[in-house]
Amino acid sequence: MNVAPRSHFITDIIDADVAAGTNGALVRTRFPPEPNGYLHIGHSKSIALNFGLAAQYQGVCNLRMDDTNPVTEDVDYVQSIERDVAWLGGRWDGEIRYASDYFEKMFELAEGLVTAGKAYVDSQSVEEIRNNRGDFNRHGTDSPHRNRLVPENLDLLRRMRAGQFADGAHVLRAKIDMAHPNVLMRDPLLYRIRHAHHHRSGDGWPIYPMYDYAHPLEDAIEGITHSICTLEFESNRELYDWVIDHTGPWQPRPRQYEFARLSLGYTVMSKRKLLQLVQDKLVDGWDDPRMPTLAGLRRRGITAQALRDFAELVGVAKNNSLVDIGKLEFCIRQDLEKRCQRALAVLQPLPVVVTNWPDDMVEQLELPWWPTDPSLGSRKVPFSKHLLLERDDFSANPPSDWKRLAVGREVRLFGAYFVRCDGVELDENGQVCALRCTADLHTKGGTAADGRQPAATLHWVDARSAHAAPVHLYDRLFTVEQPDADGDFVQFLNSDSLQIATVMTEPALAQANAQDHFQFMRLGFFFADPLRSLPGAPVWNRTIGLRDTWAKPATKTESRPNRAPKPAVATTSAVETAVHWAEKVDADSQLAQFAQAHSLPKPALGRLAQDPEKLAFLQASVALGADAELALRWLQNEVAGALAARSLSATPIDVRQFTAFLGLVRAGTLSTAAAKQLLPQWLTRGGDPAQLAAELGLLATDDAATDAAVEAAVAQVVAQMPREVARLRAGEAKLLGALLGAALRIAKGADPQRLRAALLRAVQ
RNA sequence: UGGGGGAUCGUCUAAUGGCAGGACCGCAGACUCUGAAUCUGCUUAUCUAGGUUCGAAUCCUAGUCCCCCAGCCA
Numbered sequence: 151m152n153v154a155p156r157s158h159f160i161t162d163i164i165d166a167d168v169a170a171g172t173n174g175a176l177v178r179t180r181f182p183p184e185p186n187g188y189l190h191i192g193h194s195k196s197i198a199l200n201f202g203l204a205a206q207y208q209g210v211c212n213l214r215m216d217d218t219n220p221v222t223e224d225v226d227y228v229q230s231i232e233r234d235v236a237w238l239g240g241r242w243d244g245e246i247r248y249a250s251d252y253f254e255k256m257f258e259l260a261e262g263l264v265t266a267g268k269a270y271v272d273s274q275s276v277e278e279i280r281n282n283r284g285d286f287n288r289h290g291t292d293s294p295h296r297n298r299l300v301p302e303n304l305d306l307l308r309r310m311r312a313g314q315f316a317d318g319a320h321v322l323r324a325k326i327d328m329a330h331p332n333v334l335m336r337d338p339l340l341y342r343i344r345h346a347h348h349h350r351s352g353d354g355w356p357i358y359p360m361y362d363y364a365h366p367l368e369d370a371i372e373g374i375t376h377s378i379c380t381l382e383f384e385s386n387r388e389l390y391d392w393v394i395d396h397t398g399p400w401q402p403r404p405r406q407y408e409f410a411r412l413s414l415g416y417t418v419m420s421k422r423k424l425l426q427l428v429q430d431k432l433v434d435g436w437d438d439p440r441m442p443t444l445a446g447l448r449r450r451g452i453t454a455q456a457l458r459d460f461a462e463l464v465g466v467a468k469n470n471s472l473v474d475i476g477k478l479e480f481c482i483r484q485d486l487e488k489r490c491q492r493a494l495a496v497l498q499p500l501p502v503v504v505t506n507w508p509d510d511m512v513e514q515l516e517l518p519w520w521p522t523d524p525s526l527g528s529r530k531v532p533f534s535k536h537l538l539l540e541r542d543d544f545s546a547n548p549p550s551d552w553k554r555l556a557v558g559r560e561v562r563l564f565g566a567y568f569v570r571c572d573g574v575e576l577d578e579n580g581q582v583c584a585l586r587c588t589a590d591l592h593t594k595g596g597t598a599a600d601g602r603q604p605a606a607t608l609h610w611v612d613a614r615s616a617h618a619a620p621v622h623l624y625d626r627l628f629t630v631e632q633p634d635a636d637g638d639f640v641q642f643l644n645s646d647s648l649q650i651a652t653v654m655t656e657p658a659l660a661q662a663n664a665q666d667h668f669q670f671m672r673l674g675f676f677f678a679d680p681l682r683s684l685p686g687a688p689v690w691n692r693t694i695g696l697r698d699t700w701a702k703p704a705t706k707t708e709s710r711p712n713r714a715p716k717p718a719v720a721t722t723s724a725v726e727t728a729v730h731w732a733e734k735v736d737a738d739s740q741l742a743q744f745a746q747a748h749s750l751p752k753p754a755l756g757r758l759a760q761d762p763e764k765l766a767f768l769q770a771s772v773a774l775g776a777d778a779e780l781a782l783r784w785l786q787n788e789v790a791g792a793l794a795a796r797s798l799s800a801t802p803i804d805v806r807q808f809t810a811f812l813g814l815v816r817a818g819t820l821s822t823a824a825a826k827q828l829l830p831q832w833l834t835r836g837g838d839p840a841q842l843a844a845e846l847g848l849l850a851t852d853d854a855a856t857d858a859a860v861e862a863a864v865a866q867v868v869a870q871m872p873r874e875v876a877r878l879r880a881g882e883a884k885l886l887g888a889l890l891g892a893a894l895r896i897a898k899g900a901d902p903q904r905l906r907a908a909l910l911r912a913v914q
Numbered sequence: 915u916g917g918g919g920g921a922u923c924g925u926c927u928a929a930u931g932g933c934a935g936g937a938c939c940g941c942a943g944a945c946u947c948u949g950a951a952u953c954u955g956c957u958u959a960u961c962u963a964g965g966u967u968c969g970a971a972u973c974c975u976a977g978u979c980c981c982c983c984a985g986c987c988a
Contacts, residue, residue, distance in 0.1 A: 221987095786965090
């Protein structure tokens with residue numbers, strides 16, 4: 151597939167940074183796994199994003215092991231991560247980085263924080279710290295050690311590092327604010343004592359930095375510009391910035407952005423749960439082909455390209471989403487479709503005797519590996535009196551739309567002959583156990599001289615030469631789409647997720663190499679297991695079945711839990727809300743008088759009064775002669791939007807200028823549309839609105855207001871957009887908006903109503 | 915309950931005041947030596963209620979629902 155990378159909110163941010171020359175317009179990202187488990191398909195989204203962004207912006211991406219917690223981490227995981235990232239196509243800059251390599255630097259910076267009075271050693275117990283942190287409703291309370299003096303803190307910290315204290319005796323905490331609404335900011339822990347062997351730094355450190363302290367520093371030290379992580383770290387960003395700001399200055403100055411992690415139906419993605427599956431032997435290791443781990447997916451026969459396509463298909467956004475497993479399956483099939491040679495194999499053999507075929511005759515048919523392009527090579531496939539067909543391809547009681555074999559019907563055996571079923575053999579249970587057929591010997595290769603076309607073409611193998619090989623058939627690991635939604639996910643394990651069977655393959659397949667991909671025609675895509683296959687004895691994994699539009703509706707339609715039903719009518723009616731605001735105005739007699747004096751709607755005034763600054767602006771500008779109703783509307787609906795998070799006083803505009811602005815609007819010198827266009831710039835630049843509007847060419851000129859100008863704009867639009875005009879004439883009223891917009895851009899400042907009327911006249 | 919995020923077809927995702935678009939799934943048809951692939955067509959969406967505007971998914975107000983945060987994990 152290899153589609154061009156999509157744009158999304160992160161590329162928007164980077165585009166803006168590059169345009170503004172932030173960090174020298176450079177882009178350096180990083181993929182920072184903790185080596186405490188195997189990478190899974192969720193990580194592949196992050197890998198594709200981080201490495202993809204670097205490639206897209208001619209930047210680089212680091213691979214960094216975030217190894218700050220020695221008790222859960224291991225070199226085996228480091229190796230698996232390196233292998234998996236490389237397999238997926240991640241090309242990291244330089245050597246693999248390790249957070250543990252920065253321990254010395256991080257410690258120096260911690261000493262700096264202590265010296266600056268920004269961090270202190272706390273000696274409370276775990277429970278005390280937890281209790282004193284407070285909760286969502288309760289402020290935290292200061293530690294009794296919060297005001298230790300710098301020399302004591304420094305001494306304690308150095309002795310922590312020297313290994314003089316037991317685990318848990320002390321911690322280093324940032325001194326921020328125990329009453330902070332964001333609990334992460336309530337004096338977060340920076341270091342804890344942990345006498346543990348680290349897979350890399352060995353026994354060199356008895357203290358280890360916490361994620362919130364270490365991660366921003368890792369980014370800063372490596373010169374990361376855009377530090378991309380998942381949504382659950384949004385609250386951590388405030389602390390990330392605190393650490394950056396109190397240890398810097400850093401150039402580049404890294405910024406953290408969060409996107410929605412990948413959730414896939416019918417599987418679990420947390421490392422803890424995957425580890426549990428492995429440790430409890432509920433699966434056959436990290437690389438069990440049922441696992442969503444990259445190792446498992448790879449072993450199943452899913453390619454890196456399919457995974458990259460999938461990441462692209464899913465996109466990057468901030469919505470919490472649960473991706474349909476069908477999208478993954480689409481990417482897998484799409485990739486394998488182009489990649490695979492076609493071979494013949496039978497999963498559930500039904501013996502067939504070709505009664506008119508000589509007993510000992512074996513014909514070697516030359517069949518192309520690629521039916522769509524025979525020039526790409528071929529192999530010999532034997533055909534004889536005794537064949538095996540797929541059991542499902544015969545029906546004793548064929549339904550009306552049955553296209554395959556039944557008594558009295560003729561089908562084509564792929565690449566061989568047409569055969570007609572003459573009768574069946576029954577076993578002691580009365581089940582069909584073999585078929586008697588006659589071949590039309592004039593249809594060799596699969597074409598009849600008379601041009602007749604059987605309804606179906608079936609796969610088959612020659613019974614005597616067929617190679618019996620083990621095959622592993624996989625199904626989804628869990629029986630429900632969201633196994634970890636509530637309760638114990640293990641109870642939802644699909645007991646039929648692995649079926650070990652025997653597949654009868656054409657003889658050529660006996661020579662398949664480990665890691666060969668094939669399509670077994672009409673069955674699916676199969677992959678020779680890289681570990682279990684031996685020379686001359688492949689073991690097959692069914693990567694995925696073919697799309698099956700014939701499958702029974704019952705198995706085809708999944709009953710999927712829908713999202714929460716859309717809420718019914720809002721509990722608070724608009725009327726109630728309006729009454730509520732109006733009452734607030736009445737309660738304030740001064741406001742009520744103001745409303746009365748200028749005949750302002752009380753609910754609207756009440757809403758605006760929520761922001762005292764805007765109310766003051768309103769009253770002052772009215773005092774200066776502004777139209778009260780207009781001022782109210784603009785303040786509430788437009789200024790508020792253009793302001794976003796800023797406050798009115800943070801802008802360079804004053805009441806006099808605002809009054810002038812309203813005057814322009816009222817006089818029609820500045821059309822509503824032009825005024826809205828002007829607003830954002832004016833709010834940042836300030837100054838005389840008329841002057842700025844003139845500068846930007848937004849002022850309505852006398853020319854623009856003339857009938858001639860309006861007619862000219864309409865004429866121009868009609869000439870430029872004939873298709874849209876035609877559709878409008880054909881009755882597509884929505885096109886009027888597009889045409890009007892275009893005309894408005896030409897005749898700046900013209901009255902939309904007049905323009906609209908003129909446009910309507912022109913197209914009639 | 916405090917703080918931080920989010921809400922667009924069944925699913926994922928676009929549309930930065932101007933034609934709600936694409937993909938997956940599904941359905942129908944064409945084609946077919948794979949009931950596959952391919953091709954064509956079709957169905958289906960802006961959380962609710964008000965407001966601003968010539969025009970709102972987008973701006974304003976209020977509300978509803980969902981997710982994350984109270985580890986000496988990351």
